[in-house]
Amino acid sequence: MSFSYLPFVAPGGQEGQPSAPGSLDLLAHDALESAHAALRRAALSLEHDVEPVTDLTGPARALERALGAIYDAFDGRADRVAALRAAAAEIDSAAVAVGEAAGLEAGLAAVGELLRSARAWLERAEARLAAVPPAPPLDPPPIRASRDRPRLHAIPRASLAPRIKVPEPPPAELVAKPPPPIARPKTFEELKAAVEALKQRAPAPGALPAAAEARPLAARRDEPAARPAPPGFARDVGAAIDDLAFLRARTRECFEEVAMVGMQRAPLLGDPFRGALVLERRMLAAIDVIAAIGAPALEHVPRLVAEAPVKDPSLAFASAMVLGCFAGRDALAAAELALLRSDRDKAFIEALGAALKLAPHELLPLALRGLLREPEPLVRAMAIDVLAYRGLATEDELVAAAVDEAAPVAARALYHLGCGASQRLPELIQRALAAEDPALREAAWTAMALSDHPHASIALRGAIEAPDGGDAAALLLAIAGDEADARHLVARAFEAPREGLIAAVGWTGAASAVPSLIDLLERDGDKAVKRAAAFALDRITGAGMWEEVAVEDEEIVVADPPDPDVGEPRELKLAQLVSDPRDLPPAPAPELVELPTVDAARWRAFWMERCQGWDLGARYRRGRPYxxxxxxxxxxxxxxxxxxxxxxxxxxxxxxxxxxxxxxxxxxxxxxxxxxxxxxxxxxxxxxxxxxxxxxxxxx
Structure with missing residues (x-):
């Protein structure tokens, strides 16, 4: 791509203005990023890939300090050369502990190799930085509120060093020292002495265990019960929280606001997209509050994700969106670490990528190119998709991703190459068409349609017959085809009507298909096919004959979970408790949505009254010539x-x-x-x- 998309306001700058470049040159940046990637892999291996045969707490703390020093060098929070030397010393300390335990666990050998790689990259970065005169740190610009697009905030703070959670070693068994053995008695006197010794070692009759003796007096049964507090009062009001706890609670509220808006900002059918502006302003205001709180809030954001009981995609979006609005390599690295800890959860990765498409971080290209080298295909697919979405991916990067062995990576890259019409696109399309993955084949069809491939019509016509991809191919043929393709699609759709084909007829805009669509509404057939015909009619004619339709129970995607049966009688609803039996409230109203009417008589009347002057050989969209x-x-x-x-x-x-x-x-x-x-x-x-x-x- 030949342009860069920056949908944000830089620190202290005007709208759409990128951040000022840092003092690091390209080679130093690459060396630091390579060292950072190697250390991050070593930390993740300590967390997930190594058996706890020994105590790994020391190496984990050393890696935390090393990463913090690398972020100091990245962002200029300390003298860069001194920070790199401190990071190297911490790596050496961790390498010694890992090397001593490598004989007990095979996975530690790989960790040691990663530490040596990181050490070598740090030496290269130090050699580059040592030749550059040190520059004094710049004062951060004043914090300014965002409005309609995110602003990149720069606040004074310490680097966000990650918390590496290594498994605890197996606890040593606590065995009491046995008493000295009693000699085997040979006489009755010795036997009597042995019995007396055993009696002395035995506990006294009726003695209570130590746990019972340690019980508080309030737990005894003879203690009288405490008097209940009067209504409106509480006997125990709790301890007052300190300032830090208050700021963290406020941070959690703002973080949850960003998570909620991230999942709800996409409009539903019938809602204008401009209505999301109110939600977007709420999200940006919440991020501004976190920036106003400052370092205590930003340090707490990674904990909100790490301490969550489940990998919720909304948390992924919120973490990447919030951290991506703060300058510094450490903030973006915290979001990346949450991504790499997600255990290949596709929804979590997609939500985090959705936030990175919007985040204004100035080091986003550097971080995404680092993620392109990750072994997980879903992470690589997300990285190339965000790079291309932001207009930051080069043609060589897209071509390399398009020939990736993982189908998700190749499919994402192929679509973006189709938008740019690369010279190598025909070769890549031919390769993708031979693949077995349906998503990759669909990406190839899309690239063919967007680039006006000479064989697009033939490929899409043949794909319509395939049960696994026919609907997607039909829609692309309707969008990109000519008049002959439209006639073929209409004929095929009415030979064997199915929902996807009938919906594609609406995208063709063929006026000659309107009577057949109305006839389809009069038949006793599949409800989904009829609804698709109604949508197709509305797309061609623009009649606007929408009506409220009750959503059936089985059509609700997520039903309310039933209350668990614990063997107790179910509680009555409040309305049943307080209402007179003769005046109970009515049943709740059904869920209603607005959809085009499926009344064939109304459509036929509209066609006869409003569309008599139409050219049946022409193409229409929303009642107007296409x-x-x-x-x-x-x-x-x-x-x-x-x-x-x-x-x-x-x-x-x-x-x-x-x-x-x-x-x-x-x-x-x-x-x-x-x-x-x-x-x-x-x-x-x-x-x-x-x-x-x-x-x-x-x-x-």
Whole structure:
């Protein structure tokens, strides 16, 4: 990609202005990052891959101090050369302890190798930095509040050193020292003396164990029960919390606010995307509060994720979003460590990547390129996706990811290469089409459609027949195909109607398909197919005949879990307890959603009354002759979901031959800027309304 996307405000700068470059040169940065990556892998190995045959607490604490010193060197919080030497000393200390125990555990040998690698990279970085005169640390700019896009905050603080949790060694068995043995008696006098010795060693009759003697007097049964407190009063009000506990509690509230907004900011069907602006401002205000609290708040954020009982994706989003808004390599590294500790949880990784697409951190390219070298495919896929999303990935990086052996990595890279029409794209597409992974094949179809591949129509027509990918191919054919492709798709859809094919008919915009869609509503068939036909009719005609529909119980994705049966009678609801039996409240109202009507009579009346002048050989979208301008209006103000808006973005790329960066995941103001950039391009490409024309944009 030839541009960089910076949706944020830099410290002390204007909107969209990147941060000032640091004093480290590129080679020193790379050496420090390589040392950091090796130390991080060593720390993760100590946490998860090594059996606790010995006490690893000492090496773990040494690695914590080494990482903190590396962050000091990265961010200039201390003299860089002195910080690197301190990190090297800590690594040497950990290496000695690891080497002594390497014979007891095979995994420690790999840890020792990582420590030696980190030590070598630190020596290279020190050699580069020793030749540079030291620069005094810069005063951080004043903290300024964010509004519609995140601001990168720089606050004075110490480096965030991670807490490495190593397994505890097996406890030594506590065995009381046995009394001296009694000699074997040979006479009756010796036998009598042996019995007397055993009696003296035995506990006295009726003696209580030490645990019983240590019980408090209040626990005895003869103690009278304490008098209950009067209503409205509490006998024990608890101890007052200190200032640090108060600040951490406030930090938790703001952190949970960011987590909540991150999961709810995507609009539902029928909601305008600009309505998310209120939620985004709430999220940015919560981050600003954390910045105003300062170092105590920022130090507490990684603990909120590390101490969580489950790997909740909302916590992943919140941690990366909050930490990505604070300058410093250590803040971003804390989010990366939470990612690498996620045990390959796909939802956790995806949520963290969603936050990195929005975070304004100035070292994000450096961190993501480090994650591209991780062994976990899902992490590499997330890293290349975020790099390309932000416009930071080079063509060589995308091509290398597209030939990755892991299908998730190749699929992410192939889509972004399709947007840029790389010279190597035809070769990569051919390789992906032969793969067995359905997601990789779908990415190849998308790249073919976006780049105007000469064989796109043939490949998509053939893929429609496949049960595992036919619906995705049908939608791409409807978006990128010509008039012949539209006729083929319509004919295929009505031969064997299924939900995905009927939905794709609406994207073709063929006016000749409207009567057949209305006939489909009159048949006794699958409800999902009928609903897809109603959506297709609304997309073509723009009738706006929506109605409230009750959601059936089985259609609710997440049901309320039932109360566990503990063998006790169930408590009555409050309404049943306080209401008269003759005046009980009615049953709760069903869940309602607005959907296009499936009443065939209403659609036929609309078709006969409003669409008589239509050209049955033309293409329509929302009741208007099709053109890129109509597509852009639908992207801007249509009643569509975020997924449909992504399809509209692809449609604009196909029908204009131009790429403008847009995604419904962006902040509202960024989406509005992208729509404004699309406006003149769509106007120039709208010279033949109602047709399937498209400019030539061949791959290679």
């Amino acid at each position: 053109s890129p301008e109509v597509v852009l209006d639908e992207l801007d103000a249509g009643r569509v979901t975020p997924a449909e808006r992504r399809h509209l973005q692809r449609e604009l790329i196909v029908r204009t031959g131009v790429f403008v960066r847009f995604d419904p995941h962006d902040f509202v103001v960024v989406q509005e800027e992208a729509i404004a950039a699309w406006r003149p391009i769509a106007a120039r490409a709208s010279g033949a309304p109602g047709r399937w024309t498209r400019p030539r944009r061949r791959a290679g």
